[in-house]
Amino acid sequence: MIPTQCLAAKDASGKMMRHTFNRRAVGPADVHIKIKYSGICHSDIHTAKGEWGKKSYPLCVGHEILGRVVAVGADVTKFKVGDLAGVGCFTDSCRKCDECKDGDEQYCSGEGGMHGTYGSQRPEHLHPGGITMGGYSSDIVVDEAYTIKVPEKMDVAAAAPLLCAGITCFSPFRNFGVKEGMTIGIAGLGGLGHMAVKISKAMGATVIGLTRSKGKVETALAMGCDKVIITTNPEEMKGASKSMHMIYDSISAPHSLPDYLALIKNRGTLLVVGGVPEAIEGLTQGQLLARGLNIQGSCIGGIRQTQEMINFCAEHDILSDIELIDAEPEAVDTAWDRCLRSDVKYRFVIDTAATLGRGFEASGEKKGNDD
Amino acid sequence: MIPTQCLAAKDASGKMMRHTFNRRAVGPADVHIKIKYSGICHSDIHTAKGEWGKKSYPLCVGHEILGRVVAVGADVTKFKVGDLAGVGCFTDSCRKCDECKDGDEQYCSGEGGMHGTYGSQRPEHLHPGGITMGGYSSDIVVDEAYTIKVPEKMDVAAAAPLLCAGITCFSPFRNFGVKEGMTIGIAGLGGLGHMAVKISKAMGATVIGLTRSKGKVETALAMGCDKVIITTNPEEMKGASKSMHMIYDSISAPHSLPDYLALIKNRGTLLVVGGVPEAIEGLTQGQLLARGLNIQGSCIGGIRQTQEMINFCAEHDILSDIELIDAEPEAVDTAWDRCLRSDVKYRFVIDTAATLGRGFEASGEKKGNDD
Numbered sequence: 001m002i003p004t005q006c007l008a009a010k011d012a013s014g015k016m017m018r019h020t021f022n023r024r025a026v027g028p029a030d031v032h033i034k035i036k037y038s039g040i041c042h043s044d045i046h047t048a049k050g051e052w053g054k055k056s057y058p059l060c061v062g063h064e065i066l067g068r069v070v071a072v073g074a075d076v077t078k079f080k081v082g083d084l085a086g087v088g089c090f091t092d093s094c095r096k097c098d099e100c101k102d103g104d105e106q107y108c109s110g111e112g113g114m115h116g117t118y119g120s121q122r123p124e125h126l127h128p129g130g131i132t133m134g135g136y137s138s139d140i141v142v143d144e145a146y147t148i149k150v151p152e153k154m155d156v157a158a159a160a161p162l163l164c165a166g167i168t169c170f171s172p173f174r175n176f177g178v179k180e181g182m183t184i185g186i187a188g189l190g191g192l193g194h195m196a197v198k199i200s201k202a203m204g205a206t207v208i209g210l211t212r213s214k215g216k217v218e219t220a221l222a223m224g225c226d227k228v229i230i231t232t233n234p235e236e237m238k239g240a241s242k243s244m245h246m247i248y249d250s251i252s253a254p255h256s257l258p259d260y261l262a263l264i265k266n267r268g269t270l271l272v273v274g275g276v277p278e279a280i281e282g283l284t285q286g287q288l289l290a291r292g293l294n295i296q297g298s299c300i301g302g303i304r305q306t307q308e309m310i311n312f313c314a315e316h317d318i319l320s321d322i323e324l325i326d327a328e329p330e331a332v333d334t335a336w337d338r339c340l341r342s343d344v345k346y347r348f349v350i351d352t353a354a355t356l357g358r359g360f361e362a363s364g365e366k367k368g369n370d371d
Numbered sequence: 372m373i374p375t376q377c378l379a380a381k382d383a384s385g386k387m388m389r390h391t392f393n394r395r396a397v398g399p400a401d402v403h404i405k406i407k408y409s410g411i412c413h414s415d416i417h418t419a420k421g422e423w424g425k426k427s428y429p430l431c432v433g434h435e436i437l438g439r440v441v442a443v444g445a446d447v448t449k450f451k452v453g454d455l456a457g458v459g460c461f462t463d464s465c466r467k468c469d470e471c472k473d474g475d476e477q478y479c480s481g482e483g484g485m486h487g488t489y490g491s492q493r494p495e496h497l498h499p500g501g502i503t504m505g506g507y508s509s510d511i512v513v514d515e516a517y518t519i520k521v522p523e524k525m526d527v528a529a530a531a532p533l534l535c536a537g538i539t540c541f542s543p544f545r546n547f548g549v550k551e552g553m554t555i556g557i558a559g560l561g562g563l564g565h566m567a568v569k570i571s572k573a574m575g576a577t578v579i580g581l582t583r584s585k586g587k588v589e590t591a592l593a594m595g596c597d598k599v600i601i602t603t604n605p606e607e608m609k610g611a612s613k614s615m616h617m618i619y620d621s622i623s624a625p626h627s628l629p630d631y632l633a634l635i636k637n638r639g640t641l642l643v644v645g646g647v648p649e650a651i652e653g654l655t656q657g658q659l660l661a662r663g664l665n666i667q668g669s670c671i672g673g674i675r676q677t678q679e680m681i682n683f684c685a686e687h688d689i690l691s692d693i694e695l696i697d698a699e700p701e702a703v704d705t706a707w708d709r710c711l712r713s714d715v716k717y718r719f720v721i722d723t724a725a726t727l728g729r730g731f732e733a734s735g736e737k738k739g740n741d742d
Binding site for chain 1 (some may be wrong): 469470475477478480613636637638643644645646647648649650651652653654655656657658659660661662663664665666667668669670
C-alpha cells in the first residue's frame, strides 16, 4: 500500500481538508506516479458537492493529473522510472465491450462503465476504501494502459488541463475531421473554449469565436480566433448565417440552440459538450431535417486519442492558459469559488509537488512529494 | 411547348380539379416522360393546402413519378425513347454549390435551393407559368441529370413511391453505414417506416419495429421486422434499453425523443425524418453528451443516391405496398382524406396513364396519355 497525502472535500459543502489515504501497491501492469500538478475542472466541484449523485467523504477529486513515474510493475512496457506521465478522467474500464475495443473507453458499456478517476465505487483491491480518489494528491497508481506518456518538452503545469479540457476538444474535432478549409465556431470561451480555439486553429481551420461579451474580443483574437462574433448582436449573427461547418458549443448555461444552428452550413454539426441540466427549448425536428443538421453530444475521449492529443499539443506548442495555486485548503476553496463565477483565465492548476507536503509537515504527518 | 393534362388543387382547400397547362419544349439535355404512375406523399397535401407557405393555384403536386421516355434532347446520353424513367422531389438545383457538387442536391445552398418538383417559383423558360408542376399529370420534361433510370424488371406502380419514401430511408442508412451486425429501430410504421423496414432489412441489419399499436405487430413482422416493441409498454421499452445502433424516427406527431434515445447504444444516432412542427420537449444536452449520442436530421437524398436506391431495390425486389387509385378528382380527394387519417397501407399511387385522360375526353379536351 502507498500512503498518500491529499486535499479532500470534507463533505457536500465541497470545503477542502488535508487527508491521508492508501493507494494500492504497484501491480504488474501498474505505474506509480508522484503527482506534480493537478488541474481544477468544473466537474470536480459538481462531483464533490454531490450534484451528480451522492458521494462518500472525505473525497479527493481532480482528473487533470501530471507527474513523474517513480515505480513500474514487472509487466510494464510503456513507461520507465523518471518518465513524465498523465492521467485523465478515468483510470480503467471493462476492456471487453465494443466501446472499449474501439478505444472509446469513456463510453464503456461494461458493468458500471468507465472507472472515473474520483468518486466512483470500485473494488477494494484496486481502490483501498472502495472509492476512487483523484489528483489533488501526492501519489497515484494506475494501469499503464490508462496512463498517458507526456513528452519531456512540455511545460507540465500548463499541460495538466489537457488531460480533460484538451481531449474534450480534440476527440470530437478528430472524429469530425476538422482540417484546413473548414470554418469552426467556438461558443463559450472559457476553460474548454480556449482549448478548442487553440486546437482547431492548429488543425488548420478558420476559427470563429462566439461570445456574448465584447470584453472578450481582444483576448479571443490573441488566443487564435480569426474573427469574433458577439452573439447578442443580431446583425453580426445574421451576417454569419450558414457559414460554419461545425460549432463547438461549450456553453454551460441554457442558451438557444436554434440561434447557433442558424450559423451552421447545411449538413453541419452542433457539437455539445456543456452538461446544461435544463431542457433544450425552441428546437424542432424540422430545423434539423430541412438542412440535414446534426446535434452531437461528446464526452472527453478515449486513451488512444488522449495520447494523440498530447503528442499533437506538444508538436504544436499548445498549452492551457493557467493560474498556478498552492495545494492548501484555503487556496483551493478560493479557486473553486472563482471557478463558479467564471473568474479564471482559463484554468487553475494546483502546484501539488511543491506545496502539498507543507501542511502535513506542520501537522506532523509524513511529507508527501519531494520530486 | 407540351400541353399537359393534370389533376390540380383548385385552391388552399386542396380539392382536386382537372386542369391543362404547358410543359417546356424538350431542350438539349431534357427527357420528355409520359407519366404512368404518381405516388401520393403527405408533402403533397401540406403543400397544396398552403401549410408550408402560400401557393398559387391551380397547383399540380406529386413527386413520386414513374413513366416512359417518349422524346430526348440532342445531348441526352443516359436515356433513349422507351426507357423507364423516374422523377423524385426536385427537378434541378444550382449545380455549383458544395452540396450539389457532393451529390446532395436536396440541400442545395444556391439561390432558392433545390427546384422542388411542384409549387416552387422558377423561371418561365423552364416552367411555363413560373411555377413547377408535379406528377399528378400526363407529361413531364426534366433534365436527364435529375432523372432516374428505372430497371425494366420493376413493377412500376409499386416502384413510384420509392422516388420519395424509398430515398428518404436509403440515403441516411447508406450515410450511417447500415449493415449486417447492426440493430436498427424503425419508429413509426407508415409510408416511410414500411420502406425503412424493407430497406434496412435488405442491408443486412436486425430490424426492430417500434409502434404504439398492438394491431400493427403482425403486419410489421410480415414486412420484415425481426421483432416489434410496443412503445407504450414500459417493460418492453426497458428490455430494449441501449440495444440499437440507430433509430429511424419517422413519427410525424410530437413524441418523447428521450424515450427513444434510451433505446440507442452509446455513440448511436436518432435519425429524424418527421417534420414535427412542435418544439422538442424534455431533451437535455446531458442526455446526448454522457453517451455520445447524436440527433441527425435527414431530408430525402441526392440524385446519385436515388439511382443507387432504385438499383438496390430492383436487385432486392423491394417495392412499396400500395393502393392503386384512378386519376379522378374524387378518388384523389378521398385518398388525401384517408392519408390524413393514416388509413392507407402504405402508399396511394395514382394510375395516371390508364385513367387520367378519361375525364378530359368527357369534357371534350385533348386525350393525355396513351402509353
